[in-house]
Amino acid sequence: MLTFYTNPMSRGRIARWMLEELGQPYRTQVLEYYTTMKAPDYLALNPMGKVPAIVHDGKVVTEVAAICTYLAMTFPEAGLMAEDKAAFFRWMFFAAGPLEQAAVNASFGWHPSGPQEKRRAGYGDLADVLGALTGHLAAHDFVADGRFTAADVYVGSQIGWGMQNGGIPANAVLQAYWARIRDRPARQSAEALDNALIRENQP
Template identity: 50%
Template structure:
């Protein structure tokens, strides 16, 4: 298939998608979209939500970081970032747990939105922040990765969530989180991606 076009901004979740692109080693052309009119202009043809990241690969348009991670793992199987189909239970479980309950729980906590009534908590999908955080901490405990002994695309997404959460204080600095974040970011692809995005930030300063 054709080269990937990567729409991003270094001050966004585009960092997750770039990390994944570096992991699979696929050639890509980046298009930096600035916040404001640029993101709400012709870019809406790519993503009607007017947010980054997005990738275009041939005729395929993929938005949402978890979806981009899963898509790239499948599109570039030689990178070995997705388990065999009959072993993808934990892979899908934790990839989408982070995209759903974790994302919602962290965002609501950051905005100081809480629901105290235990019965109403069941309507939230994630229950409450503490339950969600403790569940994730258990999933990343040990010395392996979230879907088993091998690093996968799920670790890119989950790892980014945990790393940012610990760094910016939106998640507790649990020992499990700190150790897992160190494990998943100690990779050449992560360092390459970070250097590229940090250079873009510096250039825009």
């Protein structure tokens, strides 16, 4: 049995999509910011005091990219691990590092100015990051293998959320990629479950 620690207003929505793609039973434990996420029993699992996290067979996995990768490798029958491991890991970690860092920094209003700051940031700037990702997706319908994998859950979620909320400027390539994956039944199921949790907890 899998236990899934989350909050419907968090990156746990990405992990939920991955879990729904698996088709495996799992138990959801909803945690609240500043209270149950910081409680001693949860901090013993994740000292960062944030979600999501999963526990599977006594093993704790945190960080969404790690969760998606672990689940894809642990449940190969779901077909979510790519044969092209180079592309899978390259773009999974690209999204977990440069893409998320650049998008979050931009959402806070910080943009590297000039070559020296771009070098120190490690990712250049948001335009550099999106240029690299757009180039890959212009030549490939999916992140790896020419088909949907766990990398698309993670990379696609970053793109979809970013375009919807303003952190990632939309372009035709990214919009077309998101359109290819956003209506998957597992994503729709995950959205419905998390949206129901939000409604249940509204005052």
